[in-house]
Amino acid sequence: MDGPEPFRIHPMVSGSRAPMAPLGNADANASGNDRHPPGTTRRSLLAGVAALGALGAAGCSRVATAASADGGDLLDRLRAQGVVRLGIAGEIPFGYIDKDGRLTGEAPELARAVFKRLGVDRVQPVPTEFGSLIPGLNSQQFDVVSAGMYINADRCEQVIFADPDYQMLDAFVVRKGNPKGLHDYKDVVAKKARFATGTGYAEIQYAVEAGYKESDILIVPDQVAGLNAVEAGRADVFAGTALTVREVVRKSAKAESTKAFAPLVKGKPHVDGGGFAFRSAETRLRDAFNAELRRMKQSGEVFRVLRPFGFTRAEMTDLTAKELCRG
Numbered sequence: 001m002d003g004p005e006p007f008r009i010h011p012m013v014s015g016s017r018a019p020m021a022p023l024g025n026a027d028a029n030a031s032g033n034d035r036h037p038p039g040t041t042r043r044s045l046l047a048g049v050a051a052l053g054a055l056g057a058a059g060c061s062r063v064a065t066a067a068s069a070d071g072g073d074l075l076d077r078l079r080a081q082g083v084v085r086l087g088i089a090g091e092i093p094f095g096y097i098d099k100d101g102r103l104t105g106e107a108p109e110l111a112r113a114v115f116k117r118l119g120v121d122r123v124q125p126v127p128t129e130f131g132s133l134i135p136g137l138n139s140q141q142f143d144v145v146s147a148g149m150y151i152n153a154d155r156c157e158q159v160i161f162a163d164p165d166y167q168m169l170d171a172f173v174v175r176k177g178n179p180k181g182l183h184d185y186k187d188v189v190a191k192k193a194r195f196a197t198g199t200g201y202a203e204i205q206y207a208v209e210a211g212y213k214e215s216d217i218l219i220v221p222d223q224v225a226g227l228n229a230v231e232a233g234r235a236d237v238f239a240g241t242a243l244t245v246r247e248v249v250r251k252s253a254k255a256e257s258t259k260a261f262a263p264l265v266k267g268k269p270h271v272d273g274g275g276f277a278f279r280s281a282e283t284r285l286r287d288a289f290n291a292e293l294r295r296m297k298q299s300g301e302v303f304r305v306l307r308p309f310g311f312t313r314a315e316m317t318d319l320t321a322k323e324l325c326r327g
Contacts (some may be wrong), residue, residue, distance in 0.1 A: 071284030086146035093309035094148035145277035164273030166244035167317035169260035187211035196235035204265035
């Protein structure tokens, strides 16, 4: 079937982005849920947008579930249709609908560039909750997850990933001047700081691993709520990714971000990376996508695409999906 024209829709209200790292075990239990609640974060649902996205997806016949022995035929079908359906989760800056009703974000813009090189001229958004991205992909509701999804071992058991297009460290939102001297999770534990992070965020796991009692963690909906908690004195620190944190404090008169740092996982510094997910049978499409992604990394094109969304050169990466899938 021919793919429908990309649609434009009215954006929902969205706060500043929140690409927090995925939480390992919670992820598995929630069938791919990262760490973001309904609302404006990467792990969130743009309610009205999602309804329209579902209608758009329903207009397409579902792709065949049978896997080809040679790695699937989805790439051929996408080229014939001229459009690829992207699963997004409505979070700035990863994948969202802007105020003009246009699909944008680091992942959709990168998808546009890569798929153009692969002979697929158009992209169509299919918005959903972040926790529905992997189930939606595997139930054929869309062709690719294009939401800056963190790559981890639990997810790698459910889908296959292209190599990450960015890497990410953590950072904290703290009061101006960082009065408690909080620079990593060990500081939070040692100084008995009131710790906040987002629903399902990987930062929960990182804090617990450092010795913080999980029941004492203040869980808030997203990074904006985390900033508000710090500004109001309900928390001493809010943990998120470095990009999330530095963006959310830009206009705050009461809070600032700490320097980015690598959380410890099993005693070793850990760097997260996010990328595109594909159905497990579609290795041919994943490999073709990966080949173009590598060329774009080498030419500097990936950085040029991601830079307008707040990414820095320090967040460009040579990590591989294989490395991240090992956990």
